[in-house]
Amino acid sequence: MRQSLHELAAMYQDNLFAAAFNICQNAQDAEDVIQDTFIQYHTTKKEFENEQHIRAWLIRVAINKAKNVTRTFWRRNKVSIEDYMETLTFETPESADLFETVMQLPEKYRIVIHLYYYEDYAVSEIADILKLSASNIKTRLSRGRAMLRKELEGEWVDDR
Secondary structure, rough: OOHHHHHHHHHHHHHHHHHHHHHHHHHHHHHHHHHHHHHHHHOOOOOOOOHHHHHHHHHHHHHHHHHHHHHHHHHHHOOHHHEEEEEEEOOOOHHHHHHHHHOOOOOOHHHHHHHHOOOOOOOOHHHHHHOOOOHHHHHHHHHHHHHHHHHHHHHHHHHO
C-alpha cells in the first residue's frame, strides 16, 4: 500500500513535527527532519501493509533523523555567546563591553556592524557578500550605530 505525499503530509505533518521537535528542541531542525522524512518516503520502494504501518514508519524515520541532527558536529559543539566571549581576548574592558553590545543587536544590524568594524570590509564588499544594495548596507550601519549609541549612552555618561 502506498499513499500520496500530499495526503500523508496533511495527516501526519503535525505529529511528525511534535516528535522531531521533542528531540531537536528547535523548530527549524524539526521542519528539516519532516522534509527529510517525506523525501525518504517518496524515494523508498517499500510497500506498506496498511495506513498504521505507514504512520509508524514515518514516525520512526522522523525520530531517527531527529536523533541524527542532535548528534551532528555543529550541535554538539554549539557554544553560548557568554562562553564564546570568555574565549576572546580584548585590549581593554571597554572593547569587550562594546563587542558584547554589538552581539546583542538584531541580526541584520549585527552582521553589517561586525563585517564593517571587525572584519574591515568596505560597504561595497559587504553589499556583495549579503547580496544587498550599498545604500541598504549604509542604512543598516547607520541604524546599528544608533542602537549602539543608545545602548552605550548610559555607560559613557557615567565615565565623564
